[in-house]
Amino acid sequence: MIKFILKRFLLAIPTLLAVLTIVFLIARVIPGDPAAVILGDSAGREALDNLRQRLGLNQSLSRQYIGFITDALKGNLGKSLVSGTSVMKEVMNVLPYTIDLTIAGVIIGVVFGVPLGVLTAVYRNSAIDFVTRIASLLGLSFPAFYSAILLIIVFALQLGWFPVLSSGDLSNPVERLHHLILPGVNLGLIMVAYVTRATRSSMLEVLREDYIRTAKAKGLPGVVILFRHAIRNALIPIITVIGLYLGVLVGNSVLTEIVFNRPGLGKLIIGALNQRDYSMLQGLMVVYGFIIVLTNLITDLTYGFSDPRVKYS
C-alpha cells in the first residue's frame, strides 16, 4: 500500500513538470506587462525598467524558466511579483478557507445526494423521481453567483441569520462555522445535483443485476437487498464522481468565494491573472496540480475501503 502511494507520487512529478512548463509559457504569451500593471499608466519608462529589472523580468526566457524549475524542485515557489510575499505563505493563508469550503460542499453533497439518488432509483418514474431529477438539473444549470445572491438576500438580509461577508476568523471555531454555512450550502447545491444523478444511474444499473434478482427470489426483505447488496455495489462509481468533482469543486469555488468575499485559492488565482503575477500563477498551478493528484489518490484508496476486492500493487 505504501509502495503504491509512493509510486503514485513519483508518477505525479512528470505531470506536474509538464503543467508547470505550460503555465510558464502561457503566462508569458498573454500580452500584458506585470510592471505596467503594478505601477499604473502614468509611470515613466525609467521606473518601469527599474521594476522589471528588480522583478527579474528582463532576463531571457530560458534563464527565467531554468530558475523557476530549479526553485520549484527545491520546493521554493518564489515570491509574488506584486506583494513580494512568498507564494507558499499566500497559499497557506487562504488554503484553510478553500479546504473548509470544499469539505462543506462535499459533505452536503453526499449527505443529501446519496439518499436522494437511492430514493429516485428505487422509485423510478414516480413523482419523487421526476421532481428530484428536475431539481438536480436546475442545480447543475443554476449559476453559482446567482444562487449565492439569492441565499444572501433570504438568509442574510431578510432573516439576518448569517453575514454577507463570510470571511470568518479561522482562530474562532464558532465564527468559522457560522461564516461557512451559506457559502458551503451554495457550493453544496451543485454537489448534491452531481451526486444525486451519479447515485441514481449507478443504482439503476446495479438493481438490474442478476444477483439482485436472485436476492429477491430468495425472499430477502427489500431493505436488506438495498443496503447489503445494491448500495455497496453502486458505491464505486459514486466515489469516482465525488473524487472527480472534488477537483472541479476546488476550481468552481471561485464564484462562491467572490460573492461571499471569502479568501481562497480561486480568488487568489483571479487576482494573480488580472495583475499578471507570473510567479503567483505558477505557484498556484503547482498547488492545484498537487491537489488533483492527491484527490485522485484518495479516491483510489477509498475504493479499497468500500470494496474489498480492490487490491493495490
Added chain:
Amino acid sequence: MIIRQMRRWVLLLGVLVLLGASYEVKADVTLRIGMDSSDAGQLDPHLTSKTPDMALLQWIFNGLVRFKPGSMDPATMEPDLAEKWTSSSDGRTWTFTLRKGVKFHGSYGELTAEDIVFSLERSKNPKSSAFSSDFSEFKTIEALDPYTVRITLSSPVPFLLGLVSNYHGGMIVSKKAVEKLGENFKMGPIGSGPFQFEEYKSKQFVSLKAHKDYYRGTPKIDRVMYRYIPSASSRELAFRSGEIDLFYGDREQRWVERMRGQKDTIVDIFRPGEHRSLHLNTTMKPLDDVRVRRAIAHAIHRDEIVQFLGKDVAEAAYSIVPNGYLGQTTEGIPQYEYNPEKAKALLKEAGFPNGFSTKVMNTNLDPLLKPMQIIQEQLRKVGIQVELEVMEHATWHAQIRKNLSSMVHYGAARFPVADSYLTQFYHSKSIIGTPTAVTNFSHTRMADQEIDAARSEPNPKKQLELWKAAQQKIMAECTAIPVFELKQVWARKANLDYGHTLTGSLNLGPVISETTRFK
C-alpha cells in the same frame, strides 16, 4: 431549596455581568469601508497610482501642503506639514518652513526637514518611485535647519505646490521607517497622517487605527477597517445588511437612484471625473486625413452618451483637458458639434463616400466598453464601421501601446493642471512605442513647443495663454475627441459625517480625517 439556591447564583451572576459591563471601556468606533479591489496593490505612496491604494494612503500620509479636505482645487491649497513658504521671483528657489511637533506614527518620532529631503529624494529616484519624471527639474533638496527645507529647480515647473502636496510623490514618508523596514515598508507604511497602519490581511483587509498624536488632533474614529470586496453586488448587500458603512459605488445612474431610494443612505458624487477621450491614431489610414478625423468628431453625439450613463454621474466634455484643471479652456478652441450630415460630407470630400471600416481594440471592462459601443453605433450611422476587438483589460493595455488600434477610448485623471494631461497625451515624447512613451496614442506632435514653453513659464498669465494655444492647435488637428467625464461615486450611511463637504478628492476616495465621525 435547590431552586432558591439557583436563584441566588443567577442573581450573583447578573450582578457580575452588570459590574463587568460597567468596567468595560467604551467600544471602539470603527468605520468599515468596502473597496472595489481583490487585494491591496502597493501600500507605498511613491509607487502606486491605483485607486484602492491611493484612497487609503491619503489617510496615512501628509504633504508639505494639502488640498482642502473634500476639494481638489489647486487654487485653494492650504498649509499642511509646512507652515509657510516663499519662492524666488524666477520661480526656481522655494523655501518651506515646517510646522514644529509633528509626530510620525508609532515610535518614529518627530518629523523634521531631514524626512522631507529624504522623502522628496525618494520620489525623484526612479528606483524607488513611479513618479520620478515629475521631479526631473528638482536640482537640489536641502535641509537648511531641522525646520527649513529649500528646493532648487533647474527650470521652473508648472505648479510646484502640486508636487509637494498630499498626492503621489508629494506624500512624506518617515526616513527612519524606510531605512529600517526597507522592502517591507509597504507592508507597514509609516506616515504622519490621522490614521496609522495596523494590520494587512492578504486579499481581505487593511486596518488602520487612530493616530493619537496627530498634530491636528486625535481622530474621533478609533479604527478604520478597509475591506477588499471586488464584487459590486456583495458590497451593496453588505452595506444593506449593515456590515459596512461606506463603499465604492457603481458609476451608473440607475444604481445612484436605487441607492438614494434606500433609507439612511447618502450617495456622494464627486470629482475628479475620469476624463474620456477618443484618441485617433494619426499614423493609420484613413485617420491620417484630418477631414476623416473631423468627420468622426461630428458623428459623435455626446448628449446621447451622457443620457445613457446618467446626468448625475456623467458630464459632456468639450475640451481635451478635463474640466476644472488649471489652464483648461474651451474659449476660442475649435469645436465639432454633433452633425451627421457634415460628417458624411467630410467623408465624401476625403474620398470615402460610402464610409470605411476600421479595427479598434477595447477592454472588456464594462465602464470602458459600454460607451465605446455607443460610439460604434453613432459612427455606423455616418458609414464608419468600427470592428471592436474586445479583450481582457491588461491585454488591452499592452496592445494599445503597440500601435495596434486605430482608435483608443481611454480614461484618466491626473494632477489638475493642464500640463500633466497635455504632456502625457499630446507631447511627442510621450508617443507610444518610443523610449519615453506614456499615453500619446494619437501620435500628436504639433503642440510640443507650446507645452514645453508653458512648463517653464514663470508668468502665470502667459502660461495660461500657452496652454490655450496648445489646446487650439490640437483641437484644430482633431487628433483626439473629448467625449465625457465620469465622476466618482461612493455611498455611505447617513450618520457618517466626513467633517467637510465632499466635492472633490484627487486621491479618488473620500477624505477620512480627524473630524470624521458618526453622528
